[in-house]
Amino acid sequence: MAAPVNIIVGSHVWVEHPELAWVDGEVFKISAEEVHVHTTNGQTVITNISKVFPKDTEAPPGGVDDMTKLSYLHEPGVLHNLAARYELNEIYTYTGNILIAINPFQRLPHLYDTHMMEQYKGAQFGELSPHVFAIADVAYRAMINEGKSNSILVSGESGAGKTETTKMLMRYLAYLGGRSGVEGRTVEQQVLESNPVLEAFGNAKTVRNNNSSRFGKFVELQFDKNGRISGAAVRTYLLERSRVCQISDPERNYHCFYLLCAAPPEVREKFKLGDPKSFHYLNQSNCYALDGVDDTEEYLATRRAMDIVGISEEEQDAIFRVVAAILHLGNIEFAKGEEADSSVIKDEKSRCDAKSLEDALINRVMVTPEEVITRTLDPVAAVGSRDALAKTVYSRLFDWLVDKINSSIGQDPNSRTIIGVLDIYGFESFKLNSFEQFCINFTNEKLQQHFNQHVFKMEQEEYTKEEINWSYIEFVDNQDVLDLIEKKPGGIIALLDEACMFPKSTHETFAQKLYQTFKSNKRFIKPKLSRTSFTISHYAGEVTYLADLFLDKNKDYVVAEHQVLLTASKCPFVSGLFPPLPEESSKSSKFSSIGSRFKGVLEAIRISCAGYPTRRTFYEFLHRFGVLAPDVLDGNYDDKVACEKILDKMGLKGYQIGKTKVFLRAGQMAELDARRAEVLGNAARIIQRQIRTYIARKEFIALRKAAIVLQSYWRGILACKLYEQLRREAAALKIQKNFHSYTARTSYLTARSSAIQLQTGLRAMVARNEFRFRKQTKAAIIIEAYLRRHIACSYYKSLKKAAVITQCGWRRRVARRELRNLKMAARETGALKEAKDKLEKHVEELTWRLQFEKQLRTNLEEEKAQEIAKLQDALQAMQLQVEEANFRILKEQEAARKAIEEAPPIVKETPVIVHDTEKIESLTAEVDSLKVCTLNWVIIIVKLPFDLQV
Template sequence: EEKGEGWVEAEVVEAKDRSAVVVLTSQRKKISVLPEKLLPRDTDENLGGGHVDDMTKLTYLNEPGVLYNLKRRYALNEIYTYTGSILIAVNPFTRLPHLYNEYMMEQYKGVQLGELSPHVFAVADASYRAMLNDSMSQSILVSGESGAGKTETTKLIMRYLTYVGGRAVLDDRSVEQQVLESNPLLEAFGNAKTVRNDNSSRFGKFVEIQFDKSGRISGAAIRTYLLERSRVVQITDPERNFHCFYQLCASGKDAELYKLGHASTFHYLNQSKTYELEGINNEDEYWKTKRAMDIVGISRSDQDAIFRTLAAILHLGNIEFSPGKDSDSSKIKDSTSNFHLQMTATLLMCDPDLLVSSLCTRSIHTNEGIIIKELDCAAAAANRDALSKTIYARLFDWLVENINKSIGQDVDSKAQIGVLDIYGFESFKHNSFEQFCINFANEKLQQHFNEHVFKMEQEEYKSEKINWSYIEFIDNQDMLDLIEKKPIGIIALLDEACMFPKSTHATFASKMFRNLSSHPRLEKTKFSETDFTISHYAGKVTYQTDSFLEKNRDYIVAEHCNLLSSSRCSLVSGLFSSLPEESLRSSYKFSSVASRFKQQLQALMETLSSTEPHYVRCVKPNSVNRPQLFENQSVLHQLRCGV
């Protein structure tokens, strides 16, 4: 293994008893290596053209063989390669329209997997044929790390399925068009620029496309998972908030209507100094988002209400507080803050005084009656941010629900194809609660993948009467137990900490280490009492627990509900109408984000295990998102992790 290269080609020229002398192909220099560092290599002659389109055709199916095969193909813009029935897709970081036009879709229709060059359309077609022939629901799981190309791959799969399962005439409001247009719409509200990726999905998505018995699309349902709501109020450079905010600020006359200036005038957007995306015009994107709304059947009046609500969130973020009469009370800071407050109230169509009191005070229900508690400036600002996040998260859920209503469900559907696009494994310099949940989801999917591939191999070996007892099955059940086991897994301990008013992230961390110190996959971090490190299947990740408790608490604040359900805008009041009575009586109702996510994942796993799965593994060839650059080390890591 050469530094940076992972593996290099060489020829053995001399064998000694403890080592071998080899000549490196690239540098013509001799080095001495240990025999266990050598693996046999396919020569170009046995590969026929220097590469194969299915890894199982390699004479030597080993790590460097796979790596160099992908590298050679990538250099020729052959971005797709099979490993048996699994498709590996290497992100080209450039548009390759000739690969995806209608002519190409026609080519792959009804053709046996493997007969034509590897392609995402071939996998989509195989799942469609299997559904028709076996009348069994299918699923296509698209995985890979952030920036590997999952979102684009998912869109191509959906395009192909709507092509083979659509009707001949495509009007704007056909089920197929609505299914396709749901993509850009949810991207506008659920995707954002991160360090790794300009269009990173900050939510998970499972789209179930329903077919009638003749194989025509008859309905669809979209399920979403764990939107990263903290992004609404807090971002770091060079990341951005959700795309829709920048689109609205750049929308010209609509922005003027809501008294919006350039994105840099808003606290929720200017914590990062990045406002533009390379090659993207925010104003054009705004009109594309509106068009997608038209197609999925969102009325013009609802569209106005949606953008008005987004504008309200931006104004809300600019309200600042200064100490009130008493040191622990707060008031609206100055005339600028007051302007933003009035704008927020106008846009949300609610009473400005009620808005002020819901930001600066809390009413506490006691046996003696209601006590009004003043909030200090820091608490008022945290309260303001909580309101912004709540409004945004509910708006996102409203969008998903309305897209589903508009597309319509086919309850008599004979079979479905589900396409899963869920955030890839994440490991940053700072990893918080979101990364913990995302990586938990990836562990779950990895287990599904392991079990399925293992079962498939087992069956194949049985049918070919091969003794297969030597297969090593990589099980990550211990990892999942660490996270989700009751009563002592990390999530259970976190929920418990969230219920006790006196808990802090420090007490949570110490209880976790006390209870789980013997777990081989959990370790304490040097120089910190409260960070913890988990050895995931894809490597070690260190998590900072500072905001775990507040991010896991999904409070329903009575004041916020009262304020918004009193809105004269039916869309806004509707976001807050469906609350159970009891939760409004107590000022706070704790509901755990992690536990709800755990239940959603459980339901997803049950859905997946009742289907026949197909896998597309997306690979990011380099860390700088450049075309034609293939970094061995980075690709090796992804292959090893099976991401």
């Protein structure tokens, strides 16, 4: 890519950075060829103008999904675009119809689920975001529509994600062309199931990838006429044979060796294996185990995968026996001897004769026309022979596995179309490069040519569509490198094959031959200090190869002695790996099966740069560069003419105007951008000036307003402060006044209370004295009273005593007189008592009489009652008689009256009898008298006890 020419002060550019690769910045000074740049990470870089690249300031921050949309196709632009997309987890980006995938180093399941597959199925290319499915879809549609086979090339350096991408491609193709499958398993499944076997024998840990495929793989999916998958085959290329015998720290040998050393004890016992450290082929590196990988489990998984692929138990045993034999073979050492010192060889692993093995390792038979010569190898050569044997056996074993897998998956001989997915490592350049790197780089060179042609063709198609003249497009070609390598006759390979034909050739003679032949080839360089190495200037850079083992490696035939030994093996599996071959075929060159390949991103861009790398639709162009000629935009021209006028005005040459797009040569976009930047810069300056004036004025007004506001605020604050001070003074006065009054009052109160206290004390003292005096007086009075009472009492007592004595004398006299009287009365009392007894008897008698009288009276009363009743009855009867008499009288009166009336009246009264009434009256009088008697007796009885008591 040409260095940009239109860098001006203020341009945004990319400059190289030792750690970040590229960093962007702004040019602030240009002096001659030197550019001074302020980078965005705060540094100032001074560099040559040819080492800075313009930055597209209008590029979308998330990047563009197709690199061809980038305004500037250069390394920093491409890397920046990829990085921007990667930040957003967009790992895929197109470059035309090439897909660039960045290894995300994390699972992104949403990118590969069935929903995604559905979306991409039949979608127009470019319609959806870049994706590996879109590539597979295009290949499949092209195959269906045009009936042509297609291949998808997956390339990149180790660890880039080729194997993962291949798996995704196959999964999508199987989704599109899925078939019912064999025994329920789809072809894709079968291919994927065979992966663990291939990986165990073909993958190894490298510096970059713990599971690096050390072989190229071409998976061929065969389709029937209906577009259904009808078979599949796996073809492998370029197995890294040297790894079997030679590894460097921290890499590992092929996984299978470690798996076998970690196999269950009985297996290890059977193959006499132990610690991997004890094997020369493994202990050249200190790395034995992989993080997160359990080799014992992997061993069992590999055996299971072998079962699935259809490898029988015996075959599996034989395979691991061969693996173990290779490890043991590596431990054979050689010492210098008279002829050759043989080592102790345990032959049971390879099941061949110990003597034959020894012969095969250290003897070489040379057949000359005259005689057959047997020569022994020196120890170094014997080691080479041993390693060659190990590599041969291992690579044959690997090929056998691939064949087995293919026959297990099943091929469709009638398939008319295939889609192939080629997964092979990219361009390699190490410290020491040998024949393997030569092959890989040659392959990549071929692929690059294919790619160039392919892209060139696409470019041509685009130009033809746009009807532009493309006859003078320079085509970047690597044909000269390919001529150097593969030209017949005269190329490196032809010379190598030639050297292999001559038994006397050595790597030195071969190298000399190369130096001589290509001394004037600009793609071939002879390193100054070396006699056997040579440098090829590949399209991707210079690589120096060591010619030392080229001859041996190119021969790629099994040493006759080894072939004889292995063919004669007692193990049918081993002898099967080495069937007797016709003489010629064992000496074929390696280069019979190498196909064409693809290279990298920047090369794609380089090709684009060779033609018209920048193309813009008229609308895009006018939109972007219309500012360069405003008069053209105002001139009402048709888009195409407007574009042409702008380009002419800018004085550009070599561009082309198509039907819908403007095609620009490399660098022209940058030139236009620089002019545009200038115009925009000027305009920006004017706008800035105006805006700055406007802003400054606005700021000034705002400042003034702010100052006034501030002042008023400040004055307000001052006034507040003053007021506060005055208020405080007034308050202080008030406080002072109150304080003075308080102190005066307090002292007055103190004095007053002291006076009162004093007065109180004095008065109390006076009162106490008074009280004491009164108390003494009272006590004196009491004492006096007591004294007087005592005197009076004593006087009274003496008087009383005298009176008593006097009275006693008197009373004694009276008493004596009384006693005499009483004694006389007592004598009279005896007579009274007798009278009393008599009276009592009389009372008793009277009582009895009373009772008796009562009884009598009761009886009398009863009788009287009866009498009364009788009398009443008689009365009643008499009354009745009276009534009757009255009635008769009345009647008689009536009759008399009648008679009187009738006769003269005569009156005659009849006397009434009153005997009964007199009797009653007498009885009542008697009763009354009895009653009076009884009452008189009662009064006497009651009165008597009283009289007695008195």
